[in-house]
Amino acid sequence: MKYLSRTIAAIFTAGLMLNSPATLADEAVKVYAQKNAHRIMEDFRTFLSMPNVASDSDDMMKNANWITDYIGKRGFTGEIVTAGGAPYVIAEKKVSGAQKTILIYAHFDGQPVAPENWTTPPYEPTLRDGTVESGAKLINWPKRGESFDPEWRLFARSAGDDKAPVIALMAALDGLEASGQTPSVNIKLILDGEEEAGSPTLGGILEKYRDRLTSDLLLFCDGPMHQSRQRQLVFGVRGAMTVHLTAYGPKRPLHSGHYGNWAPNPNDRLVQLLAKMKDEEARILVPGYLDDVRPMSEAEAQAIAALPHMDEALKADLALGDTDGGGKRLEELIMSPAIVIKGFEGGGTGSKSRNIIMPSATASLNLRLVPDQTPDNLKASLTAFFDSEGFWQTDDEPTDKELMAHEKVLKVEWVAGGYGAFRSDLDSPVARKLISILNDIDGEATLLTPTMGGSLPIYLFEKELEAPIILLPVANHDNNQHGRDENIRLQNLWDAIDVYAAILKKFGS
Structure with missing residues (x-):
């Protein structure tokens, strides 16, 4: 109860403000954003029109150049830097008299797209009056003098994950300046151009530019808000790893009628292996996999209990008749590790199915880690598990000789x-x-x-920088991040402007 009482006290001490109106300063920024909605939305539209897959260096450099010009107009001194991968933008805006500094992280790359799966082209920002899944209709882009409905959605890759913070932050600064207000802090930015690719060179960036990134607070501006749509601070993320598993059968495709029940089917072998990794409630069964998991603290349990319970509403929204986890709520379950089968390929389905036994089958797994688990320990537990299931393991394509020498062969490819x-x-x-x-x-x-x-790659920041780290998500929870028809609810963008303006105005006070 000690934690809970301190938190309640903090909330009430926050200026006897639970029943107080917004300050005139906050209201001024809100009014500015609404009066300048067309310009803000046009900036966002331009930014979202730029393809931004991290593997395309030309596209990412166009994004980085646009950002440095955009933030430069707000007094930032910015530089595009690399450490052998996609570009990052590091920038700083010094404020006269400010004694504290906030470092803000966001990323401007996006997941690869399959345009054929999108309702509208992913790099042609489009407005709708709701989600595609609800049958929302298209909205013509408003003309000058026409308003933007806050419940409309803007559809484009990276609309929700994660270009919005750049736009909202600059709009907040514009609003403060227009209303005669000055930020109370120096502002530093580190904008990541390869987060969706795992930020493979971020460690090198932080090591090289550590001295330019010192701050009193690191705000990670990424991720979706709580499903209740209430404003939220987040204090952790899970880690991530990817592994591809390939099982083998005959060296060439075989007619399933002539050879079925005799030639081992790699689909069967891989499905059987995957099924032994989790039970029906998605609880992990791999020996040793959970040994290092940090238990949930009393404070964390109390915080989860205080959150709005959204599970039933989510089940209805997603048309789910059941959920994994044995009845535990979502916020508790994501405190645990996960093994997610991202995809499986072992032959065609539907109209593309064929009566054959394929030479191989592959599954891609996403492993979500929690504190105190390490990639090396999870590799060790899974390697031992595959061995216990009778698989000879390799990280390369097996030769005919190797296939014949072992009853079961598994290619295990750990993604860097x-x-x-x-x-x-x-x-x-x-x-x-x-x-x-x-x-x-x-x-x-x-x-x-x-x-x-x-x-998110926060562990690298924790290793290299000394500032406290807190996450401030701004996107709607149903933004379809990483998938087709990604979107942001416009009210979330306006709310983000208000939040950034308040923090910049008051954190250094």
């Missing part, structure tokens, strides 16, 4: 760039200060979430 999880203190002085600032925006209490289910 796996990283661990992160969780920080929900009741630190910096957290209490942020709670105070955010609650003062509109008198509504800010949700405190111990961890989000997704992954």
Whole structure:
């Protein structure tokens, strides 16, 4: 109860503000954003029109150049830097008299797209009056003098993950300046051009530019908000790893009628292996996999209990008749590790199915880590598990000789760039200060979430920098990130402007 009482005290100490109106300064930024909605949305539209897959260096450099020009107009001194991969943007805006510095992280690359799966082209930003899944209709881009409905959605790759923070932050600064206000902090930016590829060179960037990134707070501006749509601070993320598994059968395709029940089917072997890794409630069964998991603290359990319970609403929204986890709520389950089968390929399906036994079958697994688990330990536990299931393992394509020498062969390809999880203190002085600032925006209490289910390379920042780290997500939870028809609800963008303006104005006070 010690944690809970301190947190409640912090909320009430936040200026007797749970029942107070927003300050005139906050209101001025809100009014500015609405009066300048067309310019802000046109900037966002331009930014989202740029393809941004990290593997395309030309596209990513176009994005980086646009960013440096865009933020330069707001007084930032920016530089595009690399460490052998996609570009990053490092920038700083010094404020006269400011004694504190905030470092803000966001990323401007996006997941690869399959345009044929999108309702509208992924790099042609489009407005709708709701989600595609709900049958929302297209909206013509408003003309000058016409308003943007806050419940409309803007559809484009990276609309929700993660270009919005760049636009909202600059709009917040514009709003402060227009209303005669000055940020109370120096502002530093590190904008990642390869997060969706695992940020493989981020370690080199942080090591090389560590001295330019010192701050009193690192705000990670990525990820979706809570499903209740309430404002939220997040204090952790899971780690991530990817592994591809390939099982083998005959060296060439065989007629399934002539050779079925005799020639081993790699589909069967791989499915059987995968089925032994988890039970029906998705609990992990691999020996040793859970040995290093950090238990949930009392403070984290209390924070989860205080969150709005959204499971039934989510089940209805997603048309789910059941969920994994034995009845535990979503926020508790994402505090645990996960093994997710991302995809399986072992022959055609539907109209492309054929009566053959294929030479191989491949599954791609996404492994989500929690604090104290390490990529090396998980590799060791899975390697031992595959061995116990009778598989001879290789990281290369097996030869005919190797296939004949072993009853079961498994190619195991670990994708580079796996990283661990992160969780920080929900009741630190910096957290209490942020709670105070955010609650003062509109008198509504800010949700405190111990961890989000997704992954970010925060562990590298924790290793190289000394600043406390807190996540500030702004996108709607149903933004379809990483998938088709990615979108952002416009009210989330306006709310982000308000939040950034409040933090920049008050954190250094």
